[in-house]
Amino acid sequence: MPFDPALPWTLDPQVAIRPESFGGLAYHFGTRRLSFLKSPALRDLVLSLADHPSAEDAIEAEGIPASERRQYESALGTLAETGMITARTTNTEAMVAA
Amino acid sequence: MTPAAAAPVPTLVERFERGLDAPICLTWELTYACNLACVHCLSSSGRRDPDELSTAQCKAVIDELQCMQVFYVNIGGGEPTVRRDFWELLEYATARGVGVKFSTNGSRIDRAVAESLATSDYVDVQISLDGATAEVNDRVRGAGSFDTAIGAMRNLHEAGFEDFKVSVVVTRENVGQLDAFKAIADRYGAQLRITRLRPSGRGADVWDELHPTQAQQRRLYDWLVANGENVLTGDSFFHLSALGGPLPGLNLCGAGRVVCLIDPVGDVYACPFAIHDEFLAGNVLGDGGFSSVWRESDLFRELRESQSPGACSSCDFYDSCRGGCMAAKFFTGLPMDGPDPECVLGNADEALAARKAVPPRSPVDHSRLRIVNGVETPNPMPIELPKVEHVPDRACDENPLAGFWNGARKVSG
Numbered sequence A: 001m002p003f004d005p006a007l008p009w010t011l012d013p014q015v016a017i018r019p020e021s022f023g024g025l026a027y028h029f030g031t032r033r034l035s036f037l038k039s040p041a042l043r044d045l046v047l048s049l050a051d052h053p054s055a056e057d058a059i060e061a062e063g064i065p066a067s068e069r070r071q072y073e074s075a076l077g078t079l080a081e082t083g084m085i086t087a088r089t090t091n092t093e094a095m096v097a098a
Numbered sequence B: 001m002t003p004a005a006a007a008p009v010p011t012l013v014e015r016f017e018r019g020l021d022a023p024i025c026l027t028w029e030l031t032y033a034c035n036l037a038c039v040h041c042l043s044s045s046g047r048r049d050p051d052e053l054s055t056a057q058c059k060a061v062i063d064e065l066q067c068m069q070v071f072y073v074n075i076g077g078g079e080p081t082v083r084r085d086f087w088e089l090l091e092y093a094t095a096r097g098v099g100v101k102f103s104t105n106g107s108r109i110d111r112a113v114a115e116s117l118a119t120s121d122y123v124d125v126q127i128s129l130d131g132a133t134a135e136v137n138d139r140v141r142g143a144g145s146f147d148t149a150i151g152a153m154r155n156l157h158e159a160g161f162e163d164f165k166v167s168v169v170v171t172r173e174n175v176g177q178l179d180a181f182k183a184i185a186d187r188y189g190a191q192l193r194i195t196r197l198r199p200s201g202r203g204a205d206v207w208d209e210l211h212p213t214q215a216q217q218r219r220l221y222d223w224l225v226a227n228g229e230n231v232l233t234g235d236s237f238f239h240l241s242a243l244g245g246p247l248p249g250l251n252l253c254g255a256g257r258v259v260c261l262i263d264p265v266g267d268v269y270a271c272p273f274a275i276h277d278e279f280l281a282g283n284v285l286g287d288g289g290f291s292s293v294w295r296e297s298d299l300f301r302e303l304r305e306s307q308s309p310g311a312c313s314s315c316d317f318y319d320s321c322r323g324g325c326m327a328a329k330f331f332t333g334l335p336m337d338g339p340d341p342e343c344v345l346g347n348a349d350e351a352l353a354a355r356k357a358v359p360p361r362s363p364v365d366h367s368r369l370r371i372v373n374g375v376e377t378p379n380p381m382p383i384e385l386p387k388v389e390h391v392p393d394r395a396c397d398e399n400p401l402a403g404f405w406n407g408a409r410k411v412s413g
Helices: A040-051 A055-061 A066-081 A092-097 B010-017 B055-067 B086-095 B111-117 B134-141 B145-158 B175-187 B203-210 B214-230 B238-243 B289-296 B298-304 B326-331 B349-354 B406-412
Strands: A009-011 A015-020 A023-028 A033-037 A085-087 B025-029 B072-076 B099-104 B123-128 B165-170 B191-196 B259-262 B267-269 B280-283 B369-372 B375-378
Touching: A009 A040, A015 A040, A023 A040, A033 A040, A033 A066, A040 A055, A040 A066, A055 A066, A066 A085, B055 B086, B055 B289, B086 B099, B111 B145, B123 B145, B134 B145, B145 B175, B165 B175, B175 B191, B175 B214, B203 B326, B214 B238, B267 B289, B280 B289, B280 B298, B289 B298
Parallel strands: B025 B072, B025 B259, B072 B099, B099 B123, B123 B165, B165 B191
Antiparallel strands: A009 A085, A015 A023, A023 A033, B259 B267, B267 B280, B369 B375
């Protein structure tokens, strides 16, 4: 589905992330696709998506400067297109936590 | 491999050159035993090595791969499925989140196996095929091997296994069949993977006759530009970059940086095409196991330092082709800091013609032996294979090489 930063997102359950000095590698076991996460901040952002009510909130919480937000949203958009991250239909974790 | 956003930036390639914490793509040859005897076998496989890793040792390697977060391992051989514990190891790896893509000639992929494989997201299968017709394929891989491979593809397709791989080594004889290979892959819902013929293992014996000509390399390049996005190539063809822009795929030599090989006895080499002491980094059974070989071996550290362009330093295309394939140079007897033997600008032609020494050969050779004049002699198949119609020895005999060794028996007896 098209990426909407106002929605809640999460790493697809079939994706594994491996940290590397440049950022990280993401591998999808279903599509067998490998993606490069080109900065440590992008890696941390992707890993934290599930903890926030929206991608925008995750970006905010990661302390990404406003001038770079568009760039990070675009990277998340590509990850959404390739199925690496998926939209959460309900905010289950937040509900459980509440 | 697809970058998350746009094309990979040069800094990422530089990072790769300096090596990663763990390989992206690890090849693990599980056994030297094989029921085929392909003329170009890069690991000179045939007979099992008595020192091959035990089941427990293999499981310990898998545990380590899990810790290192190696996403998947390319398992090959030899023919890996001839190991009695193959399916057990497959299950062990996938249960621990280590995906497995295994290469096979297809001889064990019957309907039941295909159905079981189709149920796992963590397993991918790669069927080797070196001709789009039985005539071209069987000359290299042995009589009946084309039908065996196609049978395995049909079984996988009928079992609903999507996107398995059909893996082709490009040769002078099959380079004109690329569209036909693509059609075969499409017919069975598979993805085509093409790789480069290396003068490694028994490949050294046939390289002169089988490696693509300069004119064929140009056609291969054009074909990859037109079709490359849907075809897997790994890091096979970056030496063609000097013909134009960079190709889809990994445009650098990944040896010891993002790829490596574990052989059946646990020896770790820089890449699958480099089974030779020169490229031996250590053994998984040593102190510190595989991870310390990967992270600390002198050889891998050296490979991650910037390489000297040597004789290529004045070439305008060095930045794109980077001197080509280390193993191809080594096994054709060319200097490591010079052009690839298949340099598309012809810069290696003079050096190839001027070679005085016999190129180095891998001391690791498990080719099946035959007796010639009372002496055991390695038995790579001759390239001029007898063109005999394949008639099964017995109705139930499915060995693709059934009857193939009659010629050898005659020699011995």
